Amino acid sequence: MILCVCNAITESEVRDLARAGAPTPEQAYAALGHEPQCCSCLSYAQKLMDEERRAHPKLRAVA
Numbered sequence: 001m002i003l004c005v006c007n008a009i010t011e012s013e014v015r016d017l018a019r020a021g022a023p024t025p026e027q028a029y030a031a032l033g034h035e036p037q038c039c040s041c042l043s044y045a046q047k048l049m050d051e052e053r054r055a056h057p058k059l060r061a062v063a
Helices: 011-020 025-031 042-055
Strands: 002-004
Touching: 002 011, 002 042, 011 025, 011 042, 025 042
Parallel strands: none
Antiparallel strands: none
């Protein structure tokens, strides 16, 4: 499902990047070659990233 309409970023891409260690949605977007545009998706992206970290407690955010 599309999470960020402005950049066509999917929920699964954000979840994958959270598992890979991206600490913030902005850094996840940057890893995909994008940056937030309207920013309406950031709170939901953060929620997904937090869910992934809770589901996989051994994950550590990479600065």
